[in-house]
Amino acid sequence: MVNPSRIASVEDARKFAARAVPRVLFDYVDGGADDEITMTENISAFRRIGLLPRMGVQITEPHLAIELFGTPLAMPVILAPCGLVNVMHPDGPKGVAQAAASRGVVSVLSAVAGVSLEAVANGEDTSQTPMWFQLYSPKGRSEWEGLVERVAASGGYTALVVTLDTPALGNRERDRRNGVSIGHRVDVRSATTLALQIAGRPAWAARMAAATLAARRSPRPPGPTVGLVAAGGSPFTWKDISEIRERWKGTLLVKGVLSATDARSAVDSGCDGVIVSNHGGRQLDGAPATMSVLPEIADAVGSATTVLVDGGVRRGSDVVKALAAGADAVLIGRPYLYGLEAAGAAGVARILDIFRTDIERTLILLGCPSVADLDRKWIDLKH
Ligand SMILES: Cc1cc2nc3c(=O)[nH]c(=O)nc-3n(C[C@H](O)[C@H](O)[C@H](O)COP(=O)(O)O)c2cc1C
Numbered sequence: 504m505v506n507p508s509r510i511a512s513v514e515d516a517r518k519f520a521a522r523a524v525p526r527v528l529f530d531y532v533d534g535g536a537d538d539e540i541t542m543t544e545n546i547s548a549f550r551r552i553g554l555l556p557r558m559g560v561q562i563t564e565p566h567l568a569i570e571l572f573g574t575p576l577a578m579p580v581i582l583a584p585c586g587l588v589n590v591m592h593p594d595g596p597k598g599v600a601q602a603a604a605s606r607g608v609v610s611v612l613s614a615v616a617g618v619s620l621e622a623v624a625n626g627e628d629t630s631q632t633p634m635w636f637q638l639y640s641p642k643g644r645s646e647w648e649g650l651v652e653r654v655a656a657s658g659g660y661t662a663l664v665v666t667l668d669t670p671a672l673g674n675r676e677r678d679r680r681n682g683v684s685i686g687h688r689v690d691v692r693s694a695t696t697l698a699l700q701i702a703g704r705p706a707w708a709a710r711m712a713a714a715t716l717a718a719r720r721s722p723r724p725p726g727p728t729v730g731l732v733a734a735g736g737s738p739f740t741w742k743d744i745s746e747i748r749e750r751w752k753g754t755l756l757v758k759g760v761l762s763a764t765d766a767r768s769a770v771d772s773g774c775d776g777v778i779v780s781n782h783g784g785r786q787l788d789g790a791p792a793t794m795s796v797l798p799e800i801a802d803a804v805g806s807a808t809t810v811l812v813d814g815g816v817r818r819g820s821d822v823v824k825a826l827a828a829g830a831d832a833v834l835i836g837r838p839y840l841y842g843l844e845a846a847g848a849a850g851v852a853r854i855l856d857i858f859r860t861d862i863e864r865t866l867i868l869l870g871c872p873s874v875a876d877l878d879r880k881w882i883d884l885k886h
Contacts, residue, residue: 504706507846507853513817513838516854519845524707525700527681528591532840535784536673541792542784545815548792552824553883557870565866566873567859571809571832572662572754572775574633577607579832579874580822580858582839582851583783583813584637584664584758589617591844593714596623598848599839604632606855611635611664611834614650624659635662637758638747639669640739647743651750663751664778668759670738673786741768748773756811759786761796763803766810776809776831783814783836794828798884801829819861823869826877828884 505519521529535542567578582603589595596616600623603610612623614637624634636654641647654660682696701708739747748755757769758778769777779797781790793814801810812825813834825833835858842850866872869881 504710504847505845505850507842507849510842510845510850510853510857512857513841513854516838516841516845516850520841523704523846524591524844525697525704527678527697527700528844530677530681531587531675532585532591532837532844534675534677535788536675536786537788539784539788541781541788541790542815544792545781545784545794546817547815548794549815549817549821549824552794552828554820554824554865554869555881555883556868560870560872562867562870562872565863565871566875567862567866569832569874571609574609574661575607576609576632576832578822578859578862579826579830580608580816580855580862581635581811581832581834582608582610583834583836584611584613584616584635584666585836585840586613586615587617588613588840588843590711591840592847592850593710594843594847599843599851600634602839602848602851602855603634605852606859607632608855609633609635609662611637611662612660613637614639620654620659621657624657633661634659635664635754635756636660637664637666639666640743644743647747648750651747655751655753660753662754662756662775663747664756664758665739665744665747666758666782667739667765668780668782668786673782673788675785741772744769744772744774756809760800761791761793763800766800766804766808770804770808774808776811777804778834779810779812779830780834781814794825797825797830798828798879805829819858819863820865822858822862823865823871823874823877824882826874827879827882829879 510516569576569579588599596612596618600610609632612634620636754775756776756778757774758780760766760777760779766777779793779800781793793812797812809831811832812830816833816835822833839851839854842854
């Protein structure tokens with residue numbers, strides 16, 4: 504495992520991750536759908552936006568803290584919900600939640616993170632910064648009702664994030680090539696491929712084996728883990744969102760909005776916020792880069808609701824660009840997963856520290872005293 508201090512950037516963490524875990528796990532994180540056009544475009548769209556600095560001002564301590572739904576956050580960065588975090592490193596979803604809490608930011612537990620939502624909610628160090636829970640469309644209505652009740656009963660989550668962009672699983676060809684894919688049978692050939700990949704990463708295999716044995720010795724955590732979403736399951740409709748709104752008393756967000764029309768439907772359905780997202784380019788390839796639609800969505804609903812964005816955020820300057828374009832905060836997915844695969848929970852914390860330093864430096868160089876001051880005058884959208 505790499506010493507986290509050797510990670511200087513997200514791209515560094517990505518390289519260390521590739522060396523730390525079996526290929527199948529690296530590709531699961533690193534890959535996207537079909538030709539990975541949307542995934543690549545997410546990053547390119549950030550690169551096309553210019554920053555417009557002001558000179559002659561002295562900023563020593565830029566202000567990064569924000570308040571989101573009444574919760575103070577140390578910076579406008581949230582850890583996005585990601586599946587299968589339990590197999591990336593033994594620190595797993597609990598480690599991710601603790602790393603986030605230690606840096607004063609919110610993390611969102613995925614419905615398919617691989618642990619029970621009660622087990623993570625009970626984590627000792629996560630009390631100060633609340634967590635959010637992400638919901639996938641289950642097979643039937645009774646399933647989401649039960650799940651929403653469990654999330655509420657656990658007392659560990661202040662917000663529910665309903666992901667809309669997964670009525671079927673995207674075509675992740677890297678996963679298929681690696682012989683393992685959700686919804687596909689594992690045959691002898693794919694099992695052999697997997698065994699060879701695992702044999703090539705003995706340190707990872709030893710860590711996971713030790714953690715599994717230790718878990719067998721300790722009492723089972725409360726609550727069942729939530730099953731994987733069936734590809735082609737029943738997608739959430741706006742009517743479902745209105746019904747969830749009636750049952751869930753906490754903050755409600757929908758994730759996967761890519762148009763002003765859908766953002767308005769979210770507001771009309773009673774959501775407290777929208778997450779502009781294309782699932783990191785893992786679902787519909789050809790869907791727009793999130794930064795190319797964010798300004799229009801923020802203009803349409805920004806005064807009525809909270810607007811968050813994810814996809815392709817790799818540097819603090821990207822966070823600054825997103826906020827200047829109209830987002831209230833961003834989510835990061837792959838950046839912290841690379842950190843986790845490379846160095847466990849300490850790697851996740853390291854990634855958050857890099858973002859913090861990066862945002863501070865960018866604001867100083869811009870001549871902007873606070874993230875609250877960011878608006879369109881700081882960016883050139885047609886760079
Ligand atoms: C490995 C991986 C697993 C993911 N699993 C989920 C998930 O379970 N639920 C969900 O809503 N989004 C999931 N996402 C999407 C992320 O929440 C987020 O939208 C995306 O990663 C943002 O793009 P970025 O990776 O470029 O930061 C996943 C993303 C990755 C990379």
